[in-house]
Amino acid sequence: MHHLKENPWKINSEKVIYDNKWIGLTEYDVTNPSGNPGIYGKVHMKNKAIGALPLDEEMNTYLVGQYRFTLNQYSWEMPEGGGDFDVPPLESAKRELLEETGLKAKYWTEIQQMHLSNSVTDEHAIIFLARGLEQFEAEPEDTEQLIIKKIPFAQVYRMVCNGEITDSMTVAAVLRVQLLILENKLP
Incomplete structure (x- = not known):
């Protein structure tokens, strides 16, 4: 497989359209790889996307339910948020897991890194598996109205396969953990 080492896009100019403490939106006047003029918009994320999939000794996981403003719908997902x-x-x-579920974990394994929606954003995600769980008090942010469900991992896997869970980080984490289970490599 051939990989281009140089950027085939030429940036002629750029203009910041919007900027706040979480995101920035820049519009670029470009010459595309075919040599034609155009524009390209990029959303720059000011934090890393962080996810923690908790898995207890009985093979249960914990999902966080919340209404997602951007989707205008309710979503079930693993504990996740932004990391400076x-x-x-x-x-x-660790902060996200405690904040959203009240759980602390003794054992952590990084299981996935991925880019989210790489056609319009530079968001980079890092996902961890959390094991050896202890329950404490949750500390949700004031923007979060969360419901926590303890669910057998096998059921969560079926929810992913049936399209009931659509959050990309959660889907990736659940599929990765299922693969680790099948390969007998679960930490």
Whole structure:
């Protein structure tokens, strides 16, 4: 497989359209790889996307239910959120797990890194598997109205396969963990 080492896009100019503490939107005047003029918009994420899939000794996981403003619908997903670029991803994952579920984990394994919607955003995700769970008090942010469900992992896997769970990080994490189970490599 041949990989281009140089960017075939030429940026002629750029203009910041929108900027806040979470995202920036830049419009680029470009010459595309075919040599034609055009525009390209890029959403720059100001944090890493961090996910933590908790899995207890009985093979249960914990899903977080919340209404997602951007989708205008309810979503079931693993605990996830933003991680500051200056904070190690694992520390952000520990914070998200405790904040959203009240869980702390003794054992952490990074299981996936991925780019989310790479045609319009530079968002980078890091996903961890959390094991050796202990229950504490959840500490949700004031923007979060969460419902927590403890569900057998096999049922969550079926929910992913049936399209009941559509959050991309959760889908990737569940499929990765299922593969680890099938290969007998679950940490």
